[in-house]
Amino acid sequence: MVCKESVFMVEFAPEASLLLDLLKTLLKEEDADRAVETALKPILQAVAWEYGEVWIWDHSLQSLVLTSVEHADKPALPEFARKSAGERFSMGEGLPGRVLQNKTIILEENVRVPGLNAALGIPVVVPDIVAYVMIFYLSPIQSADSKCVELVSIAVKQLEMAISCLQTRKALQKANLSFRRTLEVQNTINRLTALLLKDQSFDATLHDFLEIIIELPWLAFTRKGCLFLVDENTGHLVMRAHYGLDKAIVEACAIVPVGRCLCGKVLELGEIVFKSCIDDDHDTQYPGMKEHGHYCSPLKTGKGKIIGVLNFYVKHGHVSEPWEVQFIDIASNLLAQIIEKENAQEQKHLTERKLMHLQREESIGRLASGIAHDFNNLLAVILGYTEMTRDSLPEDLAGREDLSEVLIACQRARSLTRQLLLFSRNDVIEKVKLDLNEVAKNLIKMLGRLIGEQIKLEVITPDEPTYVTGDPGQMEQLILNLTINARDAMPMGGRIIIKIGKMVCDETTSDSTPDKTGGAFAYLTITDTGTGIPQEVLAKIFEPFFTTKPSGRGTGLGLATAKQIVDRHDGKIEVQTQLQAGTRFTIRFPLVEELEHISIPGNSLFVKKGTGQRILVLEDENILLELAIKILSKNGYSVSGASRPSEAIKYLSGKNGACPFDLVFSDLVMPEFSGIKLLDFIGNYFSGAKLLITTGYIIQEPELLDHLKKLKIPLLHKPYSVSELLQAAGQSLE
Known part of the structure; x- marks a missing residue:
């Protein structure tokens, strides 16, 4: 067939x-x-x-x-x-x-x-x-x-x-090419992922990541590229790594604002941008720039936040391929994960450091609080007996002036304990409305003694009052600490200027408050002509216990305390300094206008003596108990004392339930009862008497603070002077 x-x-x-x-x-x-x-x-x-x-x-x-x-x-x-x-x-x-x-x-x-x-x-x-x-x-x-x-x-x-x-x-060629590219991409991803296992710095990892991609033979890159990360403060792109770039382009593109050039537009749009040549979008140019194109890809977190931009150079006239875009997108996502992981680790370490710092501060604060309590008791004895001795001497006796100097030293020691308590974040703030001008003027004499004759002090205040709301003692402490800091910066002498005034800030100006709100402010500047502060030290000056002074010359608490006082009063503190020219601290507080009552620290206290009123003193420190009894007895009061609550009950014997006292002056911490239990004890057994509480500790329990406020029980902090005790007793009996 x-x-x-x-x-x-x-x-x-x-x-x-x-x-x-x-x-x-x-x-x-x-x-x-x-x-x-x-x-x-x-x-x-x-x-x-x-x-x-x-x-x-x-x-x-x-x-x-x-x-x-x-x-x-x-x-x-x-x-x-x-x-x-x-x-x-x-x-x-x-x-x-x-x-x-x-x-x-x-x-x-x-x-x-x-x-x-x-x-x-x-x-x-x-x-x-x-x-x-x-x-x-x-x-x-x-x-x-x-x-x-x-x-x-x-x-x-x-x-x-x-x-x-x-x-x-x-079709077979395409499938083979696709398979080969898939293997190449997977091998590259494995190499990039392996960078996480290398024991090297984060910057080295970023550089290696960039190098691996740029050196891939199957990509049409020109062995040039860079990596930008977003600066959280400015929002700009900052070049963090680069490969194969000329010095001129590294300098020109060191910082790229949002919307500028290709990378800035990627930051703005959040999408991959491809350019086959230099066009109008290429804002950054420099002499000798050769024709080229770009792939610019955003680095996004899992929540879509852009944290950086990858930039690769391609040959002029290159035609973008879908698989290229897909690979760059995969690489960008992987790099974003690496950066996120690094940021998370850094945040973890930062949190751990902060926690350790807080734990350290808490431990030191507890120690400081305990030391301050014991020290306050000693100061109260020295302060009380010295004041009574001075007041018992004739006015023309030379010894009176010496004892006055002892009292000044006691006041400075009391100020030191307040710094310790403030550092431990346990001090009680008693804010009142005050004139900042008067606070500064009342300190002139004391400051003159502290800084010495070789330093000239000038206090400049406006004619009108400068009203703020604050704790008088802490405002004094603020001025005192900054003035002492200025003094120490001028060992050969110089000039200190304390200036107070008013200013109005708009939220759009750099003088507005940290939260960018405007308003009227009182300002306090303390300027010296000293040595200035080096830049490497400037960032640490407000850290507790940081000092550049020789051993034994400084505690490292002065500026840290000043910063805490400013923060507690809703203020802002700034530093301007120049080496061998001097330093200026500028503090701003919210201004208060048209005040009816102003508290002016430093005024002499009016002391009204007793007329036989009966006072019971409860104090477990015998030396303080004896001191309080002497002070009150010498000033017209009939005084009894007890070192334990159970001892006080003996004064009720034979009184048929009637309270034999007009006032109970009691320490808040006693051997048998403390806090609310002590107050309840006094209220039950001495219900007819008024109450005045004193303590050298810090009241931290919110319930106890609320209880004192609810019952309107006055509080006298140790160490107290003779006049302070007499004034507190007189006001409590009214």
């Missing part, structure tokens, strides 16, 4: 040889359109027909358009080809449209084309879609017999097979 293909090969041996050569040629083609154009001429030659066309479907025009023409050298055919080039056929329209619609060979006779008689339309189907339509025209002397049609059909089948092979080959 002889097969059909064998018979064909015998009958059309020359044509078959031509088609075999055609098939070999088609199989070498890399482009389907080019393969169809290549096949048109050999097919015409094989069947000796006059004219042939190739039509392809244009999706944008939704019609068939002519892509290729071959014809014999006859006068009318070029004109026909020109007209055909302008034709468009929709689905089912004309011979090409019908072939496209029916997916079958169509022979059309008696065509109205000069010199041509019939037309044969053949679809090129790959695999199930008509990819091309081929039209062949015959002259009147030619015929479309079955053998010619069969020859053309075989040629088209070869063409379809060649195109199918080409598509399969390209």
Whole structure:
């Protein structure tokens, strides 16, 4: 039995040889359109027909358009080809449209084309879609017999097979390329992830991350790039790492504001930006800059916050590929995770350091509070007996002045204990409305003694009062600490200027408060002509126990205490300094206007003596008990004492339940009862007496503080002077 293909090969041996050569040629083609154009001429030659066309479907025009023409050298055919080039056929329209619609060979006779008689339309189907339509025209002397049609059909089948092979080959190449890129991307991601395991600095990790990506051979980068991180304070981009960049571009792009140049626009838009060349968006330029393009990608946290920008350089005219964008996006997300992890670790370490600092402060605060209590008791004894002794001497006796100096030293010692208590955050603030001018003026004499004769002190205050709300003692402490700090900065002498005034700040100005709100403020400046503060020290001056003074010359609490006083009074403190020129501290407090009552610290206390009122003193420190009894007894009161609550009950014997005292003056911490229990004890047994409480400890229990306020029980802090005790007793009895 002889097969059909064998018979064909015998009958059309020359044509078959031509088609075999055609098939070999088609199989070498890399482009389907080019393969169809290549096949048109050999097919015409094989069947000796006059004219042939190739039509392809244009999706944008939704019609068939002519892509290729071959014809014999006859006068009318070029004109026909020109007209055909302008034709468009929709689905089912004309011979090409019908072939496209029916997916079958169509022979059309008696065509109205000069010199041509019939037309044969053949679809090129790959695999199930008509990819091309081929039209062949015959002259009147030619015929479309079955053998010619069969020859053309075989040629088209070869063409379809060649195109199918080409598509399969390209699909395999694409799949192979995609697989290879997937492996390369995965290997790169593994290398980048491994950076987290390296024992190196964060900056080294960022640099290595950048280098690994830029040096990848399968990316079209030009071995240049940089990494920016967002500055949380300014919101600008700050270059943190770079690779292969010239010094000029590193300097020009060290800081990039939002919206400036490509990276700034990425920070603003939050999307990857690609540029194939330098255009109007490229704001930053420098002499000698070569043509180039960019990939700029945002670094986003899991919550979408932009924390940085990756910037890669590409060759001028480079065409962006989707897979490139996908890889850069993956790398950016990975880098963002690395940065987030580093930030989290840094925040953890910062929190741990803060916690350790707070624990240290708490421990030292407890120690300071305990020391202050014991010290206050000793001071109370020294202060009381010294004051009583001085007041018992004649006015013209020289010893009175010496004892006054002892009292001044006691006041300074009491001030030191207040600093310790303030540092421990346990001191009680008693804010009143006061004139800051008077606070400073009342300290002039004391400050003059403290700073010495070689330093000139000048206090400048306005004519009108400068009213603020604050604790008088702490305001004095603030001025005292800053003045002493200024004194210590001028060992060879100099000048200190204390100036007080008023100012109005707008929230848009740099002089507004830290939360950017404006308003009226009282300001206090303390300026010296000393040595100034070095920049490396400036950031630490408000840290507790930090001092640059020699051992034994400073506690490191002066400026730390000043800062805490300012913070507690809703103020703001700033420092301006210049080496060998001096330092200025500027403090601002909210200004209070039109005050009816002003508390002026430093005024002498009016002491009203007793007229035989009966007072019970409860104090577990015998030396303080004896002192209080002496002070009160010498000033017109009838005084009894007890060192324990149980001892006080003996004074009730035979009184038939009536309270024998007008006032109970009691320490808040006693051996048997303390706090609320002590107050309840006094209230139950001495209900007819008024109550005055004293303590050298700090009241930290909110319930106890509320109880004292509710019952309106006055509180006298140790160490107290003779006049302070007498004034407190007199006011309590009113």
